[in-house]
Amino acid sequence: MQTQGHYVLNLVLLGKTIAPKHNIAITIGAILPDIPIFVFYLISKYMYNMSEAKIWGEAYYQPGWQNIIATSHSIPIALIGFLVCWLLDWKWGAILCVSMVFHCLLDLPVHHDDAHRHFYPFSDYRFYSPVSYWDINHHARIAGGVEAALVLIASPIVMGLLKTPYTKGILIVIDVVYILLYGWMLGINVLNLKSLKTWGLILLALVTPLIIFASTSKEQSLKKFQYYKMTLWNKLSNNKLR
Ligand SMILES: [Zn+2]
Numbered sequence: 001m002q003t004q005g006h007y008v009l010n011l012v013l014l015g016k017t018i019a020p021k022h023n024i025a026i027t028i029g030a031i032l033p034d035i036p037i038f039v040f041y042l043i044s045k046y047m048y049n050m051s052e053a054k055i056w057g058e059a060y061y062q063p064g065w066q067n068i069i070a071t072s073h074s075i076p077i078a079l080i081g082f083l084v085c086w087l088l089d090w091k092w093g094a095i096l097c098v099s100m101v102f103h104c105l106l107d108l109p110v111h112h113d114d115a116h117r118h119f120y121p122f123s124d125y126r127f128y129s130p131v132s133y134w135d136i137n138h139h140a141r142i143a144g145g146v147e148a149a150l151v152l153i154a155s156p157i158v159m160g161l162l163k164t165p166y167t168k169g170i171l172i173v174i175d176v177v178y179i180l181l182y183g184w185m186l187g188i189n190v191l192n193l194k195s196l197k198t199w200g201l202i203l204l205a206l207v208t209p210l211i212i213f214a215s216t217s218k219e220q221s222l223k224k225f226q227y228y229k230m231t232l233w234n235k236l237s238n239n240k241l242r
Helices: 003-015 023-047 052-057 063-072 075-087 091-110 140-161 165-185 196-216 218-241
Strands: none
Touching: 003 023, 003 091, 003 140, 003 165, 023 052, 023 063, 023 091, 075 091, 140 165, 140 196, 165 196
């Protein structure tokens, strides 16, 4: 799954259930497993000037990096971390570890060639799923669509959990990027303004944030509407009486 998707879905799965006031722990746990992959990419690209093909086709499979990535994607290591935090009565750390486990469980069914060793270091087993979230040769058009849809559906709920305009803004950016990336996966070029599909995609990217905001503040909007209706009604009826 895309890293930002983990952030959104983990917030819904944990923030709405066992850890409503621990957004930061959930966020770090959701992102942490993929951090080694970002570091690997930046080093390969900017320190060693490798091509994209070499980075993902060769360097990514070097045992050193593979072991680091397997460690951060290890379900047993995250569970041991959870147990230690639980015994130390450190709730924040425990939630972070649960969030890491959720990251692994969401990655498990959507990685094909790049399947992680989720049971490392106890086992080198990789589950080569028939489905990939990014590889269109392995049903990514469906899997990527389902992933994007889940993130978009979860967004109004996540919006309710976020406190600052800054984090809410990031969520909107995540949603818009999901829509554009999925369009790209379907072969829609955002720069080709002659295509009707491009305009459909742009329209969707513009309307989605509005829908998310409207559905988040539905209650507030309704209250405001009631208030204005009442005030107007009072004014009208007062005028009539006079
Ligand atoms: Zn991952």
